[in-house]
Amino acid sequence: MADLLNIGTSALLSLQRALSTTGQNIANVNTAGYSRQRVDFATLPPEATGAGFLGTGVKVDSITRSYDQFLAQDVRSRSSSSAGFSTLSGLTSRIDNLLADPSVGIAPGIEGFFGALQDVANNPGSIPERKVLLGEASELAGRFQALDTQLRSLNSEVSQRITTTVKDINALASNIASLNEQVVRATTATGGQPPNDLLDARDQAINRLAEKVGVTTVMQEDGAVNVLVGNGQALVVGFTASELQTFRDPFDATRVNVGIAGLASSTDIGRFLTGGELGAALSFRGGVLDSTRNELGLLAAGIAATFNEQHSRGMDLNGQLGGNFFRPLEPAVAASSGNTGAATVSASLGDVSALTGADYRISFDGAQWTLRIEQTGASQTGAGPAFTVDGVDIAISGTPAAGDSFLIQPVGEGANLFALEITNAADFAAASPVRSSAGSANLGDASLSALSVDDIAGLPLGGAITLTFNPDALGVGVPGYDVAGSAGGPIAYNPATDSGGIAVTLGGLSFELGGTPVAGDTLSIANNTDGSGDNRNALALGALQTVQTLEGGTASYQDSYAGLVADVAVSSRQASAAADAESTLLQQAISARDSVQGVNLDEEAADLLRFQQAYQAAAQVISVADTVFQTLLDATRR
Known part of the structure; x- marks a missing residue:
């Protein structure tokens, strides 16, 4: 019994x-x-x-x-991707909306500015029209500055988000390490029986961590789980949790980088951190945000440089050569906070059409300098003291120490610094400083047209430049124009073949000769005295709206901005589509896991x-x- x-x-x-x-x-x-x-x-x-x-x-x-570890890992991976793309989509859409907003976007400002410029071209001597032009120029500059302010504010917000997320990651890592200890002790105390509730709690903590940053888990024999981030950096090993830390970028105090506590403070592992909210924030900052600021700065620098160049070739109402219309922009150069040498670096913009919107880092290894393009990783080496790359001239002086480095941002601050230089409406150079005329006694129909200034070094002219047609100017039977008042003559010109027009460059001036002159006929170029009614330079400035002066001569002002808006819009749509897709995949992964693990x-x-x-x-x-x-x-x- x-x-x-x-x-x-x-x-x-x-x-x-x-x-x-x-x-x-x-x-x-x-x-x-x-x-x-x-x-x-x-x-x-x-x-x-x-x-x-x-x-x-x-x-x-x-x-x-x-429990199915493969289904659990799939949920963890999808959680990381979904959280990352959701964060990236939200941040990118903010820039997309900002650029497309007509109240702050650049396109309406460009249209308004060139519309006012056309009004001045129609009435070049009008002070009211000129004042409107300066107002529209200030409005355009204000739009650039306002956009950049918004982008810098977003950069600060992203930095704060990175700092907060790192704190959350550290708290979760500490919790996982504590749960590891509890799991191992409970398993040992029960002779190997699994502490189910503790295992669930640990899985939950790891899943929450995966939403913050992409992780890889490795199970130990004693039941503890090691957690790795980035390209293998250990965040949790057994009962011990390492800490991520944020530290100021050595080139930009407003920017925070991410490293592992205990390593050298300059060891930035941010580029290795992918997935989750942290990976998305770092990716957004180094991708869409930085490129948008650079492309916006590139446009500002391009407008300032090309407009100033043409404006300087004109003449204002006071008879003076035009100076800078917009404030000239200079590249920003930052020395690393860890530099120990005495070297200094300066940079200037050369050919703005060659600018790419890239940033450059130059480093000294004790023997030579290496220039690295931040966005692509491409590099070149040299002994210095100068580099020229993508329209940027870089000069090095002083004695560097091994390990010294500098960051050159040619256009990063371009939008922020874009501003109007002139304040007096009369200083706008609408006129050309030179004008042409045909001799009153000419017997032929010789013409000099399309007169423009290429180089202002010889202006104002010391006296009139006179071209006199001579059938034997370049030898017996070889016709052309003798030149007086400027070096560079005689000019070959055969009425029999050239009457339709030929292009000529002479003493920093360009023009076109045409017609059928008779021996002794003259053409002259003189200072444009009292040219208040002249609008030739205003027309040349207005033409810049559609001339392809940027991005290697492939884009106009409008093209450049439209390209930026399109690029951001594409990035926003891609991030949104990826977020939707990953959300669906996450729900499918959760359903598959719950079919096994759920009640x-x-x-x-x-x-x-x-x-x-x-x-x-x-x-x-x-x-x-x-x-x-x-x-x-x-x-x-x-």
Whole structure:
């Protein structure tokens, strides 16, 4: 009877644990991260008898959780991607909306500015029209500055987000290390039984960490989980958590970089961190945000340089050569805070059409300098003291120390510094400083047209330049123009073949000769005295709106800005589409995981009924054992 009673008792105890486990599953059906637990039964060791081995009952071998590490890893990976693309989409869309907003966008400012310039060209001597032009120029500069202010504000926000996210990552890493210790101790204390709730809590912490930054997990033999970030940097090893830290960029105090605490403060691992909110913030800052500021600065620098160049070739209402219309822009050069040498670096813009919007870092290794393009990683080496790259002239002076480095940002601050230089409406150079005329006694129809200034070094002219047609100017029977008042003559010109017009460059001036002159006919070029009604330079300035002066001569002002808007719009749409796709994939991964790990109330109800019936049957076994035992007792009393 004792055997039957023991068998029934073991069944009752085992089924009681099964019922409790089922109840635990039902109770936690809505608990985030809870994995369904199951009871694994095993028979007790049988008892050997002469008739064979008799069973002695049942025991609970283990209470385990339903868990698939591959499905769990898929959810973790999708969580990281989904959080990352969601963050990237939100940030990129803000720049997209900003650039497309007509109240702050550059396109309306360019249209308004060149519209006012056309009005001045139509009435070059009008002071009111000139004042409107200066107002539109200030409005355009204000739009550049306002956009850059918004972008710099967004940069500060991203830096704050990076700092906050790093703190969250460190807290989660510390929690995971603590849970590792609890898991290992609990497993050891129970002889290897899994502490299911602790395992769930650790998985939840790792999943939350994956939403912050992409992670890789490695299981140790003792049950602890190591967590790696980036390209293998250990964040959690066993019971120990390392810390990420933020530190100021050595070239820009407003920018924060990310490293591992305990390593050299200048060790930036940000470029290796991908996925999650942190990876997205770093990617956005180094990609869309920086490129937008640079492209906007490139446009500002291009407008300032090309407009100033043409404006300087004109003449204002006071008869003076035009100076800079916009403030000239100079590249920003920052020395690393870790430099120990005495070298200095300066930079200037050369050919603005060659500018690319890239940043450059030059470093000295003790023997030579290396120039590296930040956006592409391409590099070139040299002994110095000068580099020329992409329209930027870089000069090095002083004595460097090994390890010294400098960051050159040719156009990064271009939009912020873009401003109007002139303040007096009369200083706008609408006129050309020179004009041409044909001799009053000419017998032919010789003409000099399309007169323009290429180089102002020889202006104002010391006297008139006179071209006199001579049938033998370049030798007997070789016609052309003799030149007086300027070096460079005579000029070959054959009326028989050139009457349709030929282009000529002379003493920093360009013009076109045409017609059929007669010997002795003259053409002259003189200072444009009292040229208040002249609009030739205003027309030349207006033509810059559509002339392809930027990006290697492939883009006009409008083209450049439209290209920037399009690039950001494409990036925004791609990020949004990726965020939607990853969200869908994440939900699918969660559904697949929950089909294995999640609590199904129908299944639990069935288990509850099954275990209840088994429990009742086990109780009946005990009742039968008791009845048999009582029968034996009654028999012995007789």
